[in-house]
Amino acid sequence: MDLNTLWFILITVLYVGFFVLEGFDFGVGILLPILGKDDKTRRMIINTIGPHWDGNEVWLLTAGGASFAAFPHWYATMFSGFYLPLFLLLVALIIRGVAFEFRSKDENPLWRKTWDWAIFVGSLLPPLLLGVAFANIVKGVPIDANMTYTGGFFNLLNPYALIAGLTSVVIFTVYGGLFLSLKTTGKLHDSAISLIKKAGPVSAAFIIALVIATYLSTDITAQLGINPGMIPVGAALAILAAGAFFNQQRQGWAFTMTAVAISLSVISLFEILFPRVMVSSTSADFSLTIYNASSSPYTLRVMTIVALTLVPFVLIYQGWSYWVFRQRITEKSVLEY
Amino acid sequence: MDALTLARLQFAVTTVYHFFFVPLTLGLSILVAIMETLYVQSGQDVYKQMTKFWGKLFIINFAMGVVTGIVQEFQFGMNWSEYSRYVGDIFGAPLAIEALLAFFLESTFLGVWIFGWDKLSKKVHATAIWLVAISSNLSALWILIANSFMQQPVGYEIINGRAQMNDFFALILNPNIWTQFPHVVSSGLSTAAFFILGISAFHLLRAASNHDMHRRSFQIAAIIGTLAVIGVIMTGHSQAQHMVETQPMKMAAAEALWDTESPAAMSLFTVGNEKERRDVFAIRIPRLLSLLAYNQLNGTVKGINELQEEFTAQYGPGNYVPPVAVSYWSFRLMVGAGMLMLLAAIYALFLTMGEEVGSKSPRLLKFFPYLIALPYLANTTGWLLTELGRAPWVVYGLMKMEDAVSINVGIGALWTTLIGFTLLYGVLMVADLYLLVKYARKNSSKPLSQKSGEAAISLAGD
Ligand code: HEM
Numbered sequence: 001m002d003l004n005t006l007w008f009i010l011i012t013v014l015y016v017g018f019f020v021l022e023g024f025d026f027g028v029g030i031l032l033p034i035l036g037k038d039d040k041t042r043r044m045i046i047n048t049i050g051p052h053w054d055g056n057e058v059w060l061l062t063a064g065g066a067s068f069a070a071f072p073h074w075y076a077t078m079f080s081g082f083y084l085p086l087f088l089l090l091v092a093l094i095i096r097g098v099a100f101e102f103r104s105k106d107e108n109p110l111w112r113k114t115w116d117w118a119i120f121v122g123s124l125l126p127p128l129l130l131g132v133a134f135a136n137i138v139k140g141v142p143i144d145a146n147m148t149y150t151g152g153f154f155n156l157l158n159p160y161a162l163i164a165g166l167t168s169v170v171i172f173t174v175y176g177g178l179f180l181s182l183k184t185t186g187k188l189h190d191s192a193i194s195l196i197k198k199a200g201p202v203s204a205a206f207i208i209a210l211v212i213a214t215y216l217s218t219d220i221t222a223q224l225g226i227n228p229g230m231i232p233v234g235a236a237l238a239i240l241a242a243g244a245f246f247n248q249q250r251q252g253w254a255f256t257m258t259a260v261a262i263s264l265s266v267i268s269l270f271e272i273l274f275p276r277v278m279v280s281s282t283s284a285d286f287s288l289t290i291y292n293a294s295s296s297p298y299t300l301r302v303m304t305i306v307a308l309t310l311v312p313f314v315l316i317y318q319g320w321s322y323w324v325f326r327q328r329i330t331e332k333s334v335l336e337y
Numbered sequence: 338m339d340a341l342t343l344a345r346l347q348f349a350v351t352t353v354y355h356f357f358f359v360p361l362t363l364g365l366s367i368l369v370a371i372m373e374t375l376y377v378q379s380g381q382d383v384y385k386q387m388t389k390f391w392g393k394l395f396i397i398n399f400a401m402g403v404v405t406g407i408v409q410e411f412q413f414g415m416n417w418s419e420y421s422r423y424v425g426d427i428f429g430a431p432l433a434i435e436a437l438l439a440f441f442l443e444s445t446f447l448g449v450w451i452f453g454w455d456k457l458s459k460k461v462h463a464t465a466i467w468l469v470a471i472s473s474n475l476s477a478l479w480i481l482i483a484n485s486f487m488q489q490p491v492g493y494e495i496i497n498g499r500a501q502m503n504d505f506f507a508l509i510l511n512p513n514i515w516t517q518f519p520h521v522v523s524s525g526l527s528t529a530a531f532f533i534l535g536i537s538a539f540h541l542l543r544a545a546s547n548h549d550m551h552r553r554s555f556q557i558a559a560i561i562g563t564l565a566v567i568g569v570i571m572t573g574h575s576q577a578q579h580m581v582e583t584q585p586m587k588m589a590a591a592e593a594l595w596d597t598e599s600p601a602a603m604s605l606f607t608v609g610n611e612k613e614r615r616d617v618f619a620i621r622i623p624r625l626l627s628l629l630a631y632n633q634l635n636g637t638v639k640g641i642n643e644l645q646e647e648f649t650a651q652y653g654p655g656n657y658v659p660p661v662a663v664s665y666w667s668f669r670l671m672v673g674a675g676m677l678m679l680l681a682a683i684y685a686l687f688l689t690m691g692e693e694v695g696s697k698s699p700r701l702l703k704f705f706p707y708l709i710a711l712p713y714l715a716n717t718t719g720w721l722l723t724e725l726g727r728a729p730w731v732v733y734g735l736m737k738m739e740d741a742v743s744i745n746v747g748i749g750a751l752w753t754t755l756i757g758f759t760l761l762y763g764v765l766m767v768a769d770l771y772l773l774v775k776y777a778r779k780n781s782s783k784p785l786s787q788k789s790g791e792a793a794i795s796l797a798g799d
Binding site for chain 2: 296325
């Protein structure tokens, strides 16, 4: 395997880490106004992800930084091309992050309401926008011979991309609900469960729609064949398993299976892409690939050493922090947020 | 306005704003870690109150630094895609390392620290804030390694019209970094020290406050502040000497030195005419610039006119003169603020060392809250000089700003994001200042039988 391929895999890993971790805290943010009927409940909801959301978000930053280092043309084309969606993503992440820190530091109900609203919007927009962005990357967008994006904002809002965006919102909502059911007790726990009962079937419908749309809108059959192979099939099985575990009231397993399904879906997406990193709809020759978009072999070598040394430590200490805060949040917990 | 101007304006707005929060994060994380260590070692409750009080302010400030940092990471690709293509091999690497090495550590352990008070042993909890302090300063190191490449490109070769890294160690051992990083770390520490001095002084002058805690905070900040300001000045001096060698045009602009002088005089105050490149009015001290540049009374410092000719000969026709007035006044304001800070820090140190400081001298205490502005002024003007003084280059000698900007981002999109960020940042600044002031004024804990502020205030300890 060459280093370009290795970096393609590493960036896939970073996005998997991001969606698996930040996915549920987006979901928790989306559920804030839905399950948080009074201030105390809302605080409990936010405190379930309090110690983690910031560390989770770094996975996205790192994925961005890693594509800059390993595939500078990918970074340049995507970030300048998806300009307004990325701007909205930044605004969402900004108001969300500030809102977590600020909301409970003042008693004023209007203050709190405003920041709660910021948490909701800031948690809803990123999965929507990232779903739209990734769908477009796989489906293909107008890119010219100079690797420059030549489309506009509205090119990005095609039906396939919108389905992908909505699907990711729905899945992360359910995923967040499962996380809440594991981290809380009593009424809040119960309301999370009954919400998943309703949202689960909806998300199943969206997933089916997304799969069909993927076959219609991307070159998945050319890339993976009619039988897409282990990973996409595994994703589907994991979803089914998640549903089954949930019906048996085994939320821990349902959560794990959803995480597996999300990981395998992200990997499938990158499988369809490979070895391209951005598909050009103008001409197949203009697609960005792991070869024409990459850094020099020297940079890739340096970054490989750095990444393979550091990522294991990150996994260990982030894992440890989840262990430290493994207890459920109850009415009696000290709420920092 | 054209796309280049808009993109530059946006970079200025987002970067200055981001760096409004960063220095305090850099410095205060270290100071809070020291406070908590004192708590762990002495077991005295006052240090715990201190850690919590300053820790709260730290967190409020930290949040703003983090979220505005995400913009920094994304905007190279968004507004400066040609730059990203050209130097991605080199510039992307330290950015990715910063995220992997520093951001993960910082954000994970800050979460552990905020939420872990009753879940971890005292020692592990204090370790968490030390890790936050170390990693935020590490993140400064890596981003400055990236910035140093723009100031003084090293460790690269040009292949197929792109800069490619050929020596990672040259990149991270860039001579520029060894003056820039210490300057930024010590400016962060001095920012935090003045922040504490100001707020503690406010509380010491208020009868109802927890005087014990604030007196000790003031002491710690006075000691660290004095050392840090001395550090800032010394490293600033070596930065200036380095600049004479590597970016003479920046120095010439910072001194409004139109023509080469040998030995060179230093300007105390110049009103210049930038278009005609001449002084309208100037007070200059003979030989001082040579002294500062080379530590001796002789030596040539090149002027703007001669450098412009040299650059034209080397790089072709064009304007190679950075904005002189901004560079000149930025430098004056930074150094001026630094000198005032030195006086104030020494005075604060004197207050804490004196026996009983009578009611007369601490009256000056009431100025300390206003002095918090000084490091902020110096930080901002420092970066204005560093970045604007490099104009027209984005990477010194290699790439000009006009070639760096994204080619497919239209004026409309640029206006949208410029206005959007400016408004958003404006609103957030108000909210942030509101909270900072609210928590800074808060009476951290029941005052330990302090009755009246009229009595002589002792900063020296009981
Ligand atoms: C008092 C004497 C000072 C001197 C001689 C000095 C010198 C310098 C110089 C020459 C630069 C530009 C470096 C370059 O572009 O290569 C610079 C930048 C900077 N200065 Fe200062 N400075 C002083 C005080 C301060 C103070 C008090 C602060 C803040 C508390 C500060 C904060 C900064 C910052 C943040 C930068 C930008 C980052 C960098 O390039 O280092 N400086 N300083």
